[in-house]
Amino acid sequence: MSSVNDLSGKKRAILVAAEKCFAMQSYEGVSIRDIAHEAQVPIALVGYYFGAKNELYHAIYEHRSSYIAERLSELHKARLHTDPDMAVSAIIAAFITPVLKLNEEPDGVNFSRMVMRGVIDQHEASARITREFYDPMAKEFIAALSSALPAAPVETIFWCYQFALGALLHHVVDTRIERLSEGRCPARNAAVAAPHLQRFITAGIRAAALSSTYTPNQEYPA
Template sequence: MAKKIAASGTATRRRRRSGPGRPEGVSNVRDEILDAAEIEFAARGYAGTSLRDVAERAKVTQALINYYFHSKNGLYEEVFLRRGRLVSEQRMASLAALRQSGKKLDVRTIVGAFLAPALAMRDVPGGRTFMRLNARLHTEPPEISYPLRNAAYDESTRAYAEALCEALPHLSPKDVYWRMTLVVGAYLYAFSDTHRLEIMAPGICDPNDTEEVFTAVTSFVTGGMQAPVLRSSVVNKS
């Protein structure tokens, strides 16, 4: 599954999009700018990255960046959405295939279909950088992060929440959406290489083993989705 998704991601990277009047001999300059910007934004964040940083890494002029993307915000949006939308599209396609199979959807299958495209992204050139960017987006100002997350992921996340509501009829929509939020947090942490497993558990855990990562996160998330609802009251200690 992961290889199939990764191949699709590579094919998408090869579809070049150009603006009018592109200079001759730079057929891939737009993608090179996006790749360079992805590295800078993932490492420095939106505020910490300048167009000069991107221009130096991509070996182009700032004027050429503005020609293609108009502004730093326009560049950031395209960097995020080119892969974010691919993840969402793969999720929707997987869920549609599951529904068309006619089989009853179980929680683990739904969870696996949701997680697989993001995990497979790590095997695409530049995909690990995107996953770090993806995780970092949650720390960016809301006027930047909210519209991008909505544009990339809202449709697919809602579709999976609906599927989980069907598979877990004893849970309320509130419970499902809370747990979906925790699912997103768990996979962003696990898939973005920001953990310390190779230090904490050397020779025990291999965060570079795709199947190991997929099994660990899917098992954890499935268990969390199926857990009983524990209602607690806030204790007033005043």
Template sequence: MVTRPASPSSRARLASARGTPRPDRQMAILLAAEKLFAQHGYHGVSIRQIAEEAQVPLALVGYYYGPKSELFHAIFEHWQGTIQERLALLQQVLAGPPTEAFLRQVVEAFVRPVLVQRASTEGEYYAQLVGRELARQTPETHRVLTEFFDPLAHSFIDAIHAARPGHDRARAAWAYQFALGALLHHITDHRAPTLSRGRNQVCAPEAAALLVDFITAGIAAVMPLPSSLSPSPTASPSPRRRAPSPSTTSRRQA
């Protein structure tokens, strides 16, 4: 994370508050903001509350991150590694040999890293933050979606489109949005124990394969293969069409 330099006068005022530099304080601020934004929303949290949650002097929040909007952005920058992992897995699928499992492999790359992230100590709050805030139309969320999530979305839409020849890309975009809805609901909903009468747990590991099956089947249902390309018990695997290079256009598809 890039630390923003303070002015000479600011450094003087902060000297006694900071003491010996402690990078753990910078991370404590980030995690406190993530938790509070997830619980109360971006506009429901003050910088003072974040400082109190992080147990740091108020001045340090501005010193490390600047205004609240930059702190919000920094949370998503912190988690960018998961986005890169999803894209790297997708590129492995695109570079691999043709297979009938192509669509499922695309879905695996879309889903699996997110579930690993959700299982981490911080992942629950981040999942809540994504589910709660990114659906809002604000300058802060627009910036995050455009910078981090739209390029990811376009890459997966292109891959879905390549997996289902004969359909236009607009339908692939719908399929992506439906898949995203299923994934977001799975990582943010807490009613699994209630709805299953105690038999299921929130984001249980055994649900991962079921979610992949569900999303794959849903995409296949709205974008079926032409009858001439549909697999049969004796048919050899059909060659898949290569996806174009990941798009970096800023059109909203996340």
């Protein structure tokens, strides 16, 4: 499986430039001319290497898909845990850590913003990406959480995945915490951020799974 870092020369420059353009503007607002200008290559060369804009958009995700493979590999290891508490924490680590590591890379920041824009804009090209790259992975993580928390209703697990994804996506595109903390919380330092995000998501999922097993008239455990 190739990656952006495996490429060199003008082909890599086009992909990196496209990520930057798609990170800064909506998909519809980016033209092949914009990408060629950012990459400092002739417009025709973009089409020669990648075809139409939607195919270039798809190629970016293909060349970034190694981080998805890493997440699934770590998920497989996490599912070997027999202790539910350890399993949920390990599943969340598999879910977030490769993303945070990618976001540490200079070009990875643009990719993270591009992913977020695709989620918000919901255009045809991003819908294809979601179906092909992210839906299969999401189902694997949802199945793993259901297996680790068998007493929780499956609807609760779906909601947990939805909210866990929201926390992760927000973190990778928002560095406001650095200003709020006056520099004490470096947003893009994976080693620093990962344990906090892992504990936050894991605790939320455990609480949601536990509370969903109680009826509205029962008292929640302290």
